[in-house]
Amino acid sequence: MSDFDADVIVIGGGIIGVAVAAALKGQSVLVIDSGSPKFGTSSANAGHIVVSHATPFAAPGMVGQGLRSLLARDGAFALSPRLPLSGLTWLARFTAHCTARNAETLTPGILSLLRNSATGVRTLGLPTSTYPIWEVFTGNGSRNRAAHEVEHMRGLGIDAAHIDPNLVSEAEPLLLPRNMSVVELREDFGVDPQLLWETLKATNEQATFLNNRTVTAIDPSADGVRVHLSSTTLNAPKLVIAAGAWTPDLTKLLGVSLPIIAAKGYSITVPDLATNVQHPMIFADEKFVVNPLDNSLRISARFELTRASDRTIDPKRIKHTYAQAKRVVTLPPLPDSLDSLSPWTGVRPASADGAPYIGPLKGMPNVVVAAGHGMTGTSSAMGTADLVARYIRGGSISTSELALTPNR
Ligand SMILES: Cc1cc2nc3c(=O)[nH]c(=O)nc-3n(C[C@H](O)[C@H](O)[C@H](O)COP(=O)(O)OP(=O)(O)OC[C@H]3O[C@@H](n4cnc5c(N)ncnc54)[C@H](O)[C@@H]3O)c2cc1C
Structure with missing residues (x-):
């Protein structure tokens, strides 16, 4: 040639x-x-740079979490009626990969990709979030789960720390008090993905x-x-x-x-906020994430297995995501026109392991x-x-x- x-x-x-x-x-x-x-x-995704996500998505405990979400009304994980038949084969393979061995085999490679990337993004000189990402646990057992998360991160050699509850509301006055425990993921930060x-x-x-x-x-x-x-x-x-x-x-x-399947997610961007949150955040229980971008707030949620061409926007999902976010973050009332929230969907390329x-x-x-x-x-x-x-x-x-x- x-x-x-x-x-x-x-x-x-x-x-x-x-x-x-x-x-x-x-x-x-x-x-x-x-x-x-x-x-x-x-x-228009969430724009989180997450060294903390070094464990492959197929890991012990994920099948149970997925099933609970499928059974719950408005769960974050869902199967679309548009899911092709190959999606069922993918699900069977994913289930088989949710083992400690899969996590052990793949984590070091994923971690090295994430660390190299985070360093690379920092060297580009783009605006990044002023503060690292917070992972927020709410409700019963939140303190233990946060402690477990810190232990897990440190076990992987990732810098993470439990934030003193007294400092949380001081640092993030827009968080609504809900018996929260917060883990600071110190290697993680936010960018504008575009x-x-x-x-x-x-x-x-x-x-x-x-x-x-x-x-x-x-x-x-x-x-x-x-x-x-x-x-x-x-x-x-x-x-x-x-x-x-x-x-x-x-x-x-x-x-x-x-074995790659499309996993549809949504984002909305709340514009013109006079006061914004400070940290990009992951809400582990409410299953959504936020990223402050200029004077707007990007909110992202949902993991719905579907076909790659499915970019439909369901207004119900937008309203639900907004309502979930409003349970834990002070936000303006839902606007009459959902278009003002720039609703967007993207299809994550999800591998079976x-x-x-x-x-x-x-x-x-x-x-x-x-x-x-x-x-x-x-x-x-x-x-x-x-x-x-x-x-x-x-x-x-x-x-x-x-x-x-x-x-x-
Ligand atoms: C709601 C949401 C929030 C997310 N938040 C984050 C986050 O905070 N942090 C993070 O790291 N990731 C996040 N992600 C995941 C991230 O967006 C994806 O992992 C990433 O965008 C995938 O990039 P890609 O280049 O592989 O695919 P894509 O961005 O989908 O690009 C694939 C390209 O291939 C083109 N293409 C398709 N078929 C063909 C063809 N036959 N010939 C030529 N071109 C073709 C498409 O047009 C497309 O432009 C999020 C995803 C969603 C949906």
């Missing part, structure tokens, strides 16, 4: 795709997106972005990869597939089935996958991109990073 169109082609222009393009600075990169990347899930995406997109001056292009076929060979679009064919020595929840559609073109798939596909050394980041794609984008760049340029890969291979 000769006359390459670029050094690397990336399919998918979400946060992972643009982070990969940025990490390949010095090389020419073509980023192809079937829509405009706004269609993906990277633009700003992070734009900054990474602008990093590599040799990156070109092609929107609204549909990939119809992929031909890998020993010296490169041909990517067929409806109107043309492009080729490069290396291809990166970073198409979020749509990644299985692309790997299917190569005969590879990757709760960790992203990063690395070349078996027997196809020129095709590298970077997908399946679930709830932490923004948090782990720069670490993922650094790992992808090492696969492409032939750098060293640690054992914990090898555990994230898509061939596991």
